Amino acid sequence: MAPRESSSTLAEALRAEQRHVSMVYDRLDAARERAASALSAEHRRGGPGGTHQARLERDISAAEHARRFAQLTSLERGLCFGRVDDTGGETYYIGRTGLRDAHNELVLIDWRAPAARPFYTATPSDPGPLVRRRHLHTRGRTVVGLDDEVFDLTRLSEPDRRGLVGEAALMAALRRGRTGRMGDVVATIQAEQDQVIRSGLAGALVVQGGPGTGKTVAALHRAAYLLYTHRDTLARRGVLVIGPNAVFLRYIGQVLPSLGETDVVLTTVGEMFPGVRATAADTPEAAVVKGDTRMADVVAAATRDRQRVPGGDLEVLIDVRTSVRDGVEVAVERMALRIDHATCVRARDRARAVRSPHNVARKLFVDTALTALAHDEARRLDMPPLDAEDLRHARAALWSQPPVRQALDALWPELTPARLVGDLLSDPALLYPAARAGGLREEEATALLRPPGSPWTAGDVPLLDEAAELLGEDDVTGRASARDAARDRREAERYAAEVLTITGVGETELVEAAELADRTAGDGGERTTADRAAADRRWAYGHVIVDEAQELSAMAWRMVMRRVPARSLTVVGDIAQTGSAAGARSWGEMLDPYVKGRWRETRLLVNYRTPAQIMAVATGVLRAVAPTQEPPVSVRDGDTPPRALRVPAADLPTMLPALVAEELTEIGDGRLAVLTPDARHLEIAALLPGAAATLTPDALDSPSAVLTVTQAKGLEFDSVIIIAPEEILTQSPKGGQDLYVALTRPTRRLTVVHHAPLPDLLTGEHFTD
Numbered sequence: 001m002a003p004r005e006s007s008s009t010l011a012e013a014l015r016a017e018q019r020h021v022s023m024v025y026d027r028l029d030a031a032r033e034r035a036a037s038a039l040s041a042e043h044r045r046g047g048p049g050g051t052h053q054a055r056l057e058r059d060i061s062a063a064e065h066a067r068r069f070a071q072l073t074s075l076e077r078g079l080c081f082g083r084v085d086d087t088g089g090e091t092y093y094i095g096r097t098g099l100r101d102a103h104n105e106l107v108l109i110d111w112r113a114p115a116a117r118p119f120y121t122a123t124p125s126d127p128g129p130l131v132r133r134r135h136l137h138t139r140g141r142t143v144v145g146l147d148d149e150v151f152d153l154t155r156l157s158e159p160d161r162r163g164l165v166g167e168a169a170l171m172a173a174l175r176r177g178r179t180g181r182m183g184d185v186v187a188t189i190q191a192e193q194d195q196v197i198r199s200g201l202a203g204a205l206v207v208q209g210g211p212g213t214g215k216t217v218a219a220l221h222r223a224a225y226l227l228y229t230h231r232d233t234l235a236r237r238g239v240l241v242i243g244p245n246a247v248f249l250r251y252i253g254q255v256l257p258s259l260g261e262t263d264v265v266l267t268t269v270g271e272m273f274p275g276v277r278a279t280a281a282d283t284p285e286a287a288v289v290k291g292d293t294r295m296a297d298v299v300a301a302a303t304r305d306r307q308r309v310p311g312g313d314l315e316v317l318i319d320v321r322t323s324v325r326d327g328v329e330v331a332v333e334r335m336a337l338r339i340d341h342a343t344c345v346r347a348r349d350r351a352r353a354v355r356s357p358h359n360v361a362r363k364l365f366v367d368t369a370l371t372a373l374a375h376d377e378a379r380r381l382d383m384p385p386l387d388a389e390d391l392r393h394a395r396a397a398l399w400s401q402p403p404v405r406q407a408l409d410a411l412w413p414e415l416t417p418a419r420l421v422g423d424l425l426s427d428p429a430l431l432y433p434a435a436r437a438g439g440l441r442e443e444e445a446t447a448l449l450r451p452p453g454s455p456w457t458a459g460d461v462p463l464l465d466e467a468a469e470l471l472g473e474d475d476v477t478g479r480a481s482a483r484d485a486a487r488d489r490r491e492a493e494r495y496a497a498e499v500l501t502i503t504g505v506g507e508t509e510l511v512e513a514a515e516l517a518d519r520t521a522g523d524g525g526e527r528t529t530a531d532r533a534a535a536d537r538r539w540a541y542g543h544v545i546v547d548e549a550q551e552l553s554a555m556a557w558r559m560v561m562r563r564v565p566a567r568s569l570t571v572v573g574d575i576a577q578t579g580s581a582a583g584a585r586s587w588g589e590m591l592d593p594y595v596k597g598r599w600r601e602t603r604l605l606v607n608y609r610t611p612a613q614i615m616a617v618a619t620g621v622l623r624a625v626a627p628t629q630e631p632p633v634s635v636r637d638g639d640t641p642p643r644a645l646r647v648p649a650a651d652l653p654t655m656l657p658a659l660v661a662e663e664l665t666e667i668g669d670g671r672l673a674v675l676t677p678d679a680r681h682l683e684i685a686a687l688l689p690g691a692a693a694t695l696t697p698d699a700l701d702s703p704s705a706v707l708t709v710t711q712a713k714g715l716e717f718d719s720v721i722i723i724a725p726e727e728i729l730t731q732s733p734k735g736g737q738d739l740y741v742a743l744t745r746p747t748r749r750l751t752v753v754h755h756a757p758l759p760d761l762l763t764g765e766h767f768t769d
């Protein structure tokens with residue numbers, strides 16, 4: 001531990017750092033002013049007039065300056081947070097962005113740049129080139145404190161040695177009260193996390209770590225790092241971050257903008273199919289079946305089952321003569337056309353044989369059937385054999401007749417994914433045969449059955465995605481719009497390249513013409529990569545990050561892998577926390593089918609969230625439910641031992657509000673959560689009318705919230721009150737995992753309220769009453 005300095009040397013050290021920090025802020029102000037004046041110059045040039053090209057140039061350029069200005073503005077807080085002194089006698093400052101002084105000397109190094117790396121990786125046993133690492137604490141633009149770690153005291157100058165300052169920056173960061181939003185940790189990234197963050201872009205990286213080991217925080221910093229380091233690839237393709245629910249996304253949402261990244265899409269599995277929002281929950285039985293890859297075969301069988309032939313010949317009544325009566329066209333003569341059964345079978349088999357998606361192959365089926373009908377019509381009308389021209393007209397005329405369309409639609413309907421999957425899950429006549437063909441047992445199929453028109457669940461979304469692959473898009477309109485898009489894009493790139501040359505933005509801002517074109521293509525003028533990617537089911541992302549990845553089912557992985565054909569992934573999770581019945585039992589089980597032998601695993605072992613006394617209780621549960629999993633080691637002790645209070649259920653209405661009030665007083669501005677068994681969520685929420693009780697993002701802004709364990713996954717609170725752990729334990733086959741998750745949410749205080757004797761695995765010795 002570094003010796004504590006006298007107050008005068010600290011004051012001197014603070015003054016010296018203040019001089020540098022003030023200079024760095026001056027440079028930031030200067031950069032902002034440049035961006036602001038460029039923006040207003042652009043606006044002055046503006047107005048609706050000019051050619052299309054001139055307007056486009058202005059829009060692109062103004063958007064760029066606005067983006068730059070917004071980015072520089074977001075850097076205000078904690079701009080410069082670190083300093084390193086190396087063995088060569090050089091000193092560098094580390095911050096949220098890179099800045100140069102008027103002589104082009106680097107006065108601040110971006111935390112993501114290679115030169116900043118020693119700041120994060122130096123340890124006492126392996127300091128690399130560092131003699132000292134210093135953390136600078138600022139409030140506004142004022143330096144208010146310093147933390148030093150000295151790796152080689154002998155190499156420090158005498159004044160520097162006297163100026164050494166103590167307490168670890170990490171501990172100070174961890175002790176802070178929670179705000180309901182995750183913050184960035186650029187100043188205190190630990191060496192093991194830095195390895196995750198800067199691991200190469202290619203292949204799949206699995207980050208396995210217990211609760212509170214900083215998996216989420218490391219994954220988000222990795223997104224920012226990858227976008228900085230592989231800007232060319234990733235700014236155009238974007239990065240997708242998949243989290244467990246909307247509240248979690250809101251919880252982590254502000255970390256990335258504070259890291260200066262905008263080309264990132266945050267989503268949940270339930271939102272990955274454009275136009276569908278999963279609002280309902282599956283039963284555990286249905287979730288397990290829907291998550292199984294046999295469902296891919298079930299959906300494929302359901303699609304084939306919609307490609308039918310009639311039991312015998314197909315007969316269609318068409319109008320051969322119509323007349324107009326009272327302004328309405330009516331049939332005055334009808335004729336029956338026929339296609340024999342064997343021809344129907346041939347038409348279906350031919351369409352299937354091309355192996356195109358259902359809606360694409362449908363055209364071939366319809367064409368073949370119309371040709372047969374046209375020949376039959378000619379025969380019945382004693383017409384000579386049809387030549388190619390006659391045939392085309394005859395087919396078109398037949399297709400315009402509603403009875404023909406209805407008959408062919410019934411045999412090979414045009415289907416949307418929503419219709420295919422919606423019908424399949426609600427019509428026993430469709431479900432049971434497809435389920436059998438896909439290898440499901442009868443009771444598994446029964447678990448899927450639900451009323452028609454039921455709302456979508458997150459488990460339906462991978463099925464919809466599977467269906468979309470099998471059904472395909474309408475090829476003709478698809479090709480036409482692809483042609484239009486390619487033409488628009490060529491235009492946009494040309495304009496963008498010209499604009500870059502004119503404005504000179506190219507060299508200074510590292511913005512490529514293609515990237516600018518990306519932002520300007522499409523209907524929105526300034527749509528970002530993220531906007532366009534989020535709206536496009538077939539978008540191929542440059543990198544995908546999956547958080548709480550243990551919860552994804554095998555079917556969900558199939559869908560995720562379609563979004564990342566390059567298989568560049570970061571998979572973050574904890575097998576010991578798997579709560580979903582369809583979730584992962586091992587990483588290999590989920591990833592081997594796609595990246596066998598090409599995924600690497602890193603383990604994070606230090607818990608930065610939960611104090612040691614609370615973690616001791618959680619470890620008892622982990623040992624019982626997942627004995628092979630290693631519990632993480634807490635980096636700090638807490639001030640308050642965990643409590644267990646035995647309370648008769650009848651006393652809860654009076655006892656709980658008082659307990660919550662008492663805890664809120666203890667934690668001041670911090671956040672509190674009451675975690676309940678699923679079945680008692682409503683009952684307990686009713687006892688606490690002041691607490692947020694639904695899983696809306698606003699729940700994070702409330703000082704107290706009543707949540708189920710699933711809802712609290714990934715989140716953390718200064719104080720946690722767990723109600724009836726004995727009921728959480730038995731509420732599902734994964735009840736033990738749920739209890740482990742609940743016990744590892746607090747950052748400071750834990751209270752367990754139980755009605756029955758404490759379950760054995762919550763060993764009472766860790767608790768005070």
Ligand SMILES: Nc1ncnc2c1ncn2[C@@H]1O[C@H](COP(=O)(O)OP(=O)(O)OP(=O)(O)O)[C@@H](O)[C@H]1O
Pocket residue numbers: 170173174182183185188189190193209210211212213214215216217218574608609713714715716744
């Ligand atoms: N290097 C660090 N510096 C400061 N705080 C950190 C650091 N690493 C992690 N933390 C803090 O520790 C807490 C836990 O981190 P995080 O939520 O990323 O963990 P996790 O592994 O995703 O946990 P879980 O599996 O329980 O969801 C957060 O408050 C985070 O800010």
